[in-house]
Structure formats: C-alpha cells, structure tokens
Amino acid sequence: MLALLFALLAGATVLAWKDRPYMAYAVFATTLALSIYWLKFHSTTQLTVVL
Amino acid sequence: MIMTPHGSRTLNAVALLVVCGVLIAAFIAQFVLGELPCPLCNLQRVGLAMVGFGLCLNLLYGSKPHHYGIMLIGGLFGGSVSIRQILLHIVPGTGAYGSPFLGLHYYTWAGICFFLVIVGTAIMLLFEGQFTQLRDKPNDNKFGNHKLAVFAFCLMLALTAGNAVSALLECGPTVCDDPPKDYKLLRELDAGG
Known part of the structure; x- marks a missing residue:
C-alpha cells in the first residue's frame, strides 16, 4: 500500500500549509514508520527471491 | 558569509525544484519509456517526497534546524533504500532492474541524489545566520513574498499527490507486485467489469 505513503506526505504538506505544523510532524512520523515497515517487507521479499 | 532568510528561501526553492525535476524525470521514465517503478523504486520516490516535505517547511515558515533534520531523515531513508537495491544487483550475473541512463541504473542515480541531499543539507546547516540573525518578520506571509517558493511548493504538492x-x-490497495508487470488496479477493474 505504497500509495498511502504518498497520500500521507501530501496530507502532511497540506497540514503545514494550513498552519498545523505539529499535526504535520505527527503525520510525517507515521509515514516514516510505515515506510520503514514496507522497506523491511520488500527487502526481505527480494532476498527470498534472490536466494 | 551571512545568509539572509530571503537568500536561504531562494536556495531552498531551487533545491525543491531540483527534487521536483528528479520526480518528473521518474514520471517520464514511467509514462513515456514505459518503465514501471518496482516497490523499492517507489520507496525511493517516498524518500524524495520526504526531502521535499522538509524543503516545503523551510519555504513556508523560514529555515529552521528541525526542517533540515526532516530532510536528513528523508535523505537517509531514501539512501538506505537505494543502497539496498544496489546491493541486490551488485553481484555479477544477478541482473538489474530497468534500463541504464548514462551508464548507471536509476537506483544508482537515486543513491547519488540522496548522498548529495545529505551533503547539501549539512552545508546549509553551517550557516547559522539564516536561523538567528535575520528572522522573518512576524507579519510576513507564509512564503515570505517569494514567488519562486510558492511555485516550487505547489509543484511538489502536485507531484506527491x-x-x-x-x-x-x-499496486492497488494491497501489496505491490515485485517486479510489476502492469497497472494492477486497472487490470483488476477490467477483469471485474
């Protein structure tokens, strides 16, 4: 669900534009956590394929 | 050398336009050359969008160290993804993903871009004047009346969306195919309809 990551980042940018920087930081932190999860997911999937 | 808030905004706007240029180049490769991005390629784009978010904050509120921190986090994340993908294909005979551009594959170029982002951000952090000496006036509008900043911000927002x-x-609403063969959501909608 990589589309969600972009959607969250776009949302964070809009929140910053609407003068809600702390909410924007929270959304960014959520995006980062989800991104690391998907990096781990896709990295290990690739590794299985290569092995 | 003293860097004024206006000068800092100009540099940040130019940097954001460069990030937008990389994302536009990725779209050209995807839609014109027909090279679908793999999941790791999409995660590298997420890294670029994170860097872009930090730059957007600098354009909106003026340069602050924690905005540059967000850029560094984005650069480190994107760099990690690209190094992971480079390592997947570094052994001779393990193939590559996508076609090379100027002798290097896209993920290698992405790794170079993220390295440059980290170096550039570290250099910008050296100029304390942009944070302490000449702050934006409280009644300045969000972009400090900087038209290039407004344009770069809107372009970045449109590219992220x-x-x-x-x-x-x-990918559809579930896990992306690896490697992708076509637009999965469109295929599923066609099959369903």
Whole structure:
C-alpha cells in the first residue's frame, strides 16, 4: 500500500500549509514508520527471491 | 558569509525544484519509456517526497534546524533504500532492474541524489545566520513574498499527490507486485467489469 505513503506526505504538506505544523510532524512520523515497515517487507521479499 | 532568510528561501526553492525535476524525470521514465517503478523504486520516490516535505517547511515558515533534520531523515531513508537495491544487483550475473541512463541504473542515480541531499543539507546547516540573525518578520506571509517558493511548493504538492495516484494504479490497495508487470488496479477493474 505504497500509495498511502504518498497520500500521507501530501496530507502532511497540506497540514503545514494550513498552519498545523505539529499535526504535520505527527503525520510525517507515521509515514516514516510505515515506510520503514514496507522497506523491511520488500527487502526481505527480494532476498527470498534472490536466494 | 551571512545568509539572509530571503537568500536561504531562494536556495531552498531551487533545491525543491531540483527534487521536483528528479520526480518528473521518474514520471517520464514511467509514462513515456514505459518503465514501471518496482516497490523499492517507489520507496525511493517516498524518500524524495520526504526531502521535499522538509524543503516545503523551510519555504513556508523560514529555515529552521528541525526542517533540515526532516530532510536528513528523508535523505537517509531514501539512501538506505537505494543502497539496498544496489546491493541486490551488485553481484555479477544477478541482473538489474530497468534500463541504464548514462551508464548507471536509476537506483544508482537515486543513491547519488540522496548522498548529495545529505551533503547539501549539512552545508546549509553551517550557516547559522539564516536561523538567528535575520528572522522573518512576524507579519510576513507564509512564503515570505517569494514567488519562486510558492511555485516550487505547489509543484511538489502536485507531484506527491500524482505519485499517490500512480502508486494506487500500479499496486492497488494491497501489496505491490515485485517486479510489476502492469497497472494492477486497472487490470483488476477490467477483469471485474
């Protein structure tokens, strides 16, 4: 669900534009956590394929 | 050398336009050359969008150290993804993903870009004058009356939203195919209809 990551980042940018920087930081932190999860997911999937 | 808030905004706007240029080049490779981005490629785009978010904050509120921190986090994340993908294909005979551009594959170029982002951000952090000496006036509007900043911000927002649509079409609401063969959501909608 990589589309969600972009959607969250776009949302964070809009929140910053609407003068809600702390909410924007929270959304960014959520995006980062989800991104690391998907990096781990896709990295290990690739590794299985290569092995 | 003293860097004024206006000068800092100009540099940040130019940097954001460069990030936008990389994302536009990725879209050209995807839609004109027909090279679908793999999941790790999409995660590298997420890294670029994170860097872009930090730059957007600098344009909106003026340069602050924690905005540069967000850029560094984005650069480190994107760099980690690209190094992971480079290592997947570094052994001779393990193939590559996508076609090379100027002798290097896209993920290698992405790794170089993220390295440059980290170096550039570290250099910008050296200029304390942009944070302490000449702050924006409180009644300045969000972009400090900087037209280039407004343009770069809007372009980055549009590209991030465009990537959300592109990733949704390619992966659908579930896990992305690896490697992707076509636009999964469109195929499933065609099959369903």
